[in-house]
Amino acid sequence: MVTYQYRCPACGDVDVRRPMGEASTQLSCPRCGAGARRVFTGPHTRLVAPGLVAALDTAGASAENPQLVTSVPTAAGPPRRPAHPLHARLPRP
Numbered sequence: 001m002v003t004y005q006y007r008c009p010a011c012g013d014v015d016v017r018r019p020m021g022e023a024s025t026q027l028s029c030p031r032c033g034a035g036a037r038r039v040f041t042g043p044h045t046r047l048v049a050p051g052l053v054a055a056l057d058t059a060g061a062s063a064e065n066p067q068l069v070t071s072v073p074t075a076a077g078p079p080r081r082p083a084h085p086l087h088a089r090l091p092r093p
C-alpha cells in the first residue's frame, strides 16, 4: 500500500492509501466529498519502520567502513548435525 496525497479545496491535504499504481489524478474527498486533485510529493520515508531504518544504516556504515578482524576466530567450526539413526545401518568401507 502506498500513501497518496490529494488536495481538497475545502479540507486541504488529504492522505489516501491505495495499492501502488492505482491512484487516480482526482478523487472525491473522503471528508467532504468535493473533488480533490492529486499532489505529487516525495516519498514518505517517515513511514518506514524504525527497525528497517536501523538495519539500512548499519548496512550502509558497514559498506563504507567495514569492521576489521583483529584476531583469529576460535575453531568452533560449523554446528554438527546429529547423525540419523539409519546411518548406522549403512555399509562401512
Ligand SMILES: [Zn+2]
Binding pocket: 008, 009, 010, 011, 012, 029, 030, 031, 032, 033, 034
Ligand atoms: Zn474535502
